[in-house]
Amino acid sequence: MALLQIAEPGMSSAPHQHRLAVGIDLGTTNSLVATVRSGLAVVLDDEAGRSLLPSVVRYHPGSQVDVGYPAQSMQNQDPHNTIVSVKRFMGRGIADIEDVASLPYRFVDAPGMVQLRTSAGVKSPVEVSAEIIKALRQRAEAAMGGELVGAVITVPAYFDDAQRQATKDAAQLAGLNVLRLLNEPTAAAIAYGLDNAAEGVYAVYDLGGGTFDISILRLSRGVFEVLATNGDSALGGDDFDQRIFCWMLEQGRFEPLSACDMRLLLTKARDAKEALTEHTEVRVTAVLSTGEMMDATLTQTAFNAMTASLIGKTMAPTRKALRDAGLSVDEVKGVVMVGGSTRMPCIRQAVADFFKQTPLTNLDPDKVVTLGAAMQADVLAGNRAGDDWLLLDVIPLSLGLETMGGLTEKVIPRNTTIPTARAQDFTTFRDGQTAMSVHVLQGERELASDCRSLARFELRGIPPMVAGAARIRVTFQVDADGLLSVSAREQSSGVEASVQVKPSYGLGDEDITRMLKDAFTHARDDMYARALNEQIVDAQGLIAATRAALAEDGTLLDAAETAVIEASIAGLEKLIAGTDHHAIKRGVEALNAATTEFAQRRMDQNVRRAMAGQKLETFG
């Protein structure tokens, strides 16, 4: 009888074993985590059986941090230290945040990204988000009984590069391996499409707590192809609360509000909005700390009137996305509603009127994104074979460079399918110019100052030539996460410079390392042991994958080439037996380098096989 193999806890598992992976929806208002169990995507609940984790973090003096319901219950009493809707600050400077005055925080203006002063010190939105992800990770590891190999983290489709990078940093800070950043509407389309065996063109209308996305997708034989996406990364349910909040201020004619009272009224505003989903009117009452009272009735009609312009703000991007996709309303087969805010009857009505059909609301709008992310995580972790689907997503905003006169030159237009690369040639404008400054931008506007600045770097050492003679090729590469890296090269001399668009907001790799260190000194984990363990798991995985590749496709290599790879494997195995995690890391890099050519040949073979199948199908 064959014995079942059990790996040592925390150690690697062979590639064919089920690898624990999750999908995480890091929402403005609520966050969730899901996984695939026995082929079925399920949302993981907390010990109390609740699936939503309120995206609220409360800092105590010292190191104690509350996340979720305990934090949420204290938001009115401790508004400065209780951060809600932190997603709205990700990758954003203080100038980007419209309603700073009506938010009860102590903002700290920092380069690139705003920070928040709490009783536990100044916190970046990345750190706050990492606390939420950490809580979900712990929930998942407790439920699944093991360490995760990775996670798919969802982001609004309309998030720009800075916001995406901030999200990935937060996950990394929480100790998670990010398998992919996945656009929220695309995740919803996976969950919906696979559930309903849908084919044809679908629109996903996703209005969350703080972000709005519209994506147009074509679903066809297992391929989810995003045709166009648009949105507003600062529009969501919170804005509807704000409208009610302003109405309350008019009704009550209150004295200037304290932070506590402000938070109290915002909470009441949200309750009123939710009540209006089921009822035609709601009585709103509140007693402020000053003794002032409010008692008024808000009707659905009045609410619709005060929020009509917000709904209008979702329709303009919707029209744009359809136009970019080259489609008319009649060609859209179904409209999937996503995000808690799409429960509002006024939204459903507006969407139905625009698309001339009843929108699809049969999946829980709070859970559909997480479920789709979990399904994708299962695929990316390598747990499925054969019957996989394929996602072809796009970048939401054009990427470009600043040129003379402060203008934007687009290098990659919005709605380009990723991964993608594009090169553009530039030249010098002064005789003898030896350096060139490259300013990377994202956005649709003509003036560089109206676009988001993603990074600046310099190409130095250009040989002196007359103006216009140098040829500087700037290459943009966007990977499958939608993240950009840029390199520049002077063609005649070969001088090169490149930048991983690690943003202007100033969280470099060293900051991340420092924050990880801080986090672990407070935790029970022994950092060194953890790093060593992670490296060993990594190395074992790599060795197993390389051996599997050799067994499968060893014929693509000659004896000498095989020997080099075998030697690298043997070297790495020796290192694993030791305790130097830096050495193991170098060994992993060496094996990776040794297998690059092999990987290319394997891919060439894949392509030939794919095309052979294609030709049979076409001509057969």
Added chain:
Amino acid sequence: MDFTHNHFELFGLPQTYALERDRLDSAYRELQNAVHPDRFAAQPEAEQRVAMQWATQVNEAYQTLRHPVNRGVYLLKLQGIDALDAGNTKMAPAFLMQQMEWREAIEEARAGKHTDMLDTLSDDLRAAHRRIEAQLAELIDTAHDFATASEAVRQLRFMDKLIAEVGDVYEELES
């Protein structure tokens, strides 16, 4: 990586302007299925990197062949002709006249906020676009008249710009 194939060979398609869109689409999907980074997320870094390069190349080839202007430019480039060469601006006077009329019509629709007029204009432009595409297939695939084809490609690019301008006006009128 084997990038010696041209884009048509990559997808196993004949090297012509006339295009069977369904064949291109299914070959594209087949190839992406084989090379996309999502297929290699659990694989070693070397394989992930190769996958990204390949998927990038397949996307580039697909966008080139799918887009009527890009496909024309690419086919002519394979013939050693730069259709968009800045020194090459020859354009039939009749086409230029028609251009001006269309431009005026767009401006009139914008000033008068006539979206119905934009709708008609948009249909006309798309019809003209399709006519030039048909001409291009004839010029490149049958007549092998690459000089005239270069001019048709430039006309097609003009049409794209006009259609984009109509889109901008729609946006302006809607906001």
